[in-house]
Amino acid sequence: MEEEIRAYFGSRYHLVGVKLFREVPEGYPVPERRGKFCEFVMRAARGETILMRAEDEECHLSLVALGFQEPAYLDLQPRIQPAETRAVLVAPVEKIEEPDVVLMIATPRQVMEIATMLGGIRAKFAGEVAVCGEAVAEPLKTGSPNVSFLCGGARMLGGYRDSEVIVGAPPEVFLRVAERVRALQKTCGALCGCRTSELPEQVISALAGAGFEKGIDYFFGRVNSMNVRLYLNKDPSGRIEHLTVHFPVRGEVEVEEPLRVQRRGAWQDVYAILRNGEGFDIYTGEGIREVVEKLSRKIKKS
Amino acid sequence: MNLNEIKRYSRQLILPDFGTKQQLRLKQAKVAVTGAGGLGCPASTYLALAGVGEIHLFDFDRVELSNLNRQFLYTPEEVGRLKAEAAAERLMEINPEIKVEAICEKVTYDNAFELLKGYSAIVDGTDNFAVRYAVNDAAAVLGIPLFHGAALMYEGRAMSILPGETACFRCVFPEPPPPGMVPTCREAGILGSVVGLVGAIQATEAIRYLAGLEIGLKDALLIINVESMSFEKVRVRRRDDCTACGREFVPKPVEEVCAVGGSEEQEV
Amino acid sequence: MEVLDLRGERCPDTFVYTKIKAEEMGYAGGGELKVIVDYPPAVESIPRSLEEEGRGYVVREIKKLDERTYEIYISVPKFED
16 A cells, blocks of 8 residues: 555655554654654654664654653643553554554645545644644544644654645555556546646657657557556655656456556556666656566566 | 843753753853954854853954844944944843943053953954963963964864863963965955854853853864864863963964064964 | 843743753842743743752742733752862
């Protein structure tokens, strides 16, 4: 699910799984020095797995929000009640079994797209105890997604960009997002491709060199006597990170990883999402044709 | 501290090892900056920003248009103004919590011992050897820590001197080079960012020293070359026979080597 | 009694400013400090963070003035270092 969501939204970060423990589990890496939960979430979004215990957290408010401690002076909300948490695991979502909450560090545009896929998000935020409370405790309590605009501590010390907010939701919600992404790719691949006129000249000539012609928002060609369409996806910084390869095939097919199949009436849309740099280079064209040919050989018509 | 000071300094106060106590030490300090030129501008600016309570700027020169590629405290409208005065005004605008005084007097071997009395530290921003040796000898005799810096063309140097404890400028360079060996910046040229680098290093050393923290340029001459961007620390030693800080103090005024027209004292 | 009016400030600045003020008072012989905040989470975090400093601060009282405004009364001991 993660790879599809990231590719579709062009997200620079992993989705982060959060799992709460009532006893400190064995075998997970703990932080080398104290930090803040919001900071550990950012590190997890960049690929780390971190088990945070009470002694690793330097923000008292997050200890209360995550249910390590009861508040002492006022009824701080939102928080996990009763306070029975002893450890919190954060990691890229694919590395966590049964997370309690999934977080996505997102730009406003990405939140907008998620909201449209979910039929709206009723967000509740105050700019206080944000990543820990608003993005974790709140969705855990309500079972619904929430959007947090972070708090002063997270903005100052968490490593977030000004243009980033965080969506927190139970895992089922992100599974629904992933389903919507798949459905969109099936019905309308155009939604996830950049307009070719906006691509650098270098990329267009690289693909031309590999034997693919330029369409409005995709490239097309023939490989192994099959038609193929290539979509390019930009990340928010404008770098092209993902290449989506589509083979429209009539009749039943069997495919191997990383190919997937979506049914489109009598047609099957066989596709794969590839990351730039893994066996090919979108900027030079090197390896593209070979990668696409290799994929085409994994399709068996039955 | 008032809330403005607390807010102003909060980003340095949350540094490890740097706290309220260190900030209060800075506030109580009185620092002399000799020369309000290419080194004096960055050095005094960082001292002022860090919250050194009282800064005295020594410079008798006036602002020239050709200073403005590096001496960022001055505007073109201020050409012709006394530098120390213009700089003092600007610094107090930048940080109204501190006091900056202008002393528009020429520092010489004869008056340095009197003029520099009573300071917590001296940051030297002159490149005239006569003044540099005068400041060094006065600091050694008065027992005042001296933060030396120099920059010319693409090279910069810095060294921190704690009298009675570490090597002084004269321990390393007992005599100035013969006239003509070292071009002044008026002949040789200088890039603003290079003096800025050296001035910032002097200020950093002075700030850390005044705050009571360890400093890195004791008994060490830092040599920076910006063509290769190399930073080299050369170990230096105190000399027992140093005329400034050795067994016996011997006054040794140095002739001004600058023979090129214009004012005699030149800031880098 | 020294007063630090932090209305309009958020965490973590509320704590940073309180800590600096309290330390300055500690070095000057100690005394009583009143901190005013209108950011409720600070009411939870300032006392806890002060406690963690290990300086012997004592939070005497927390007064609620209105929905968001609180006064925190802190005794600052004399610092020996």
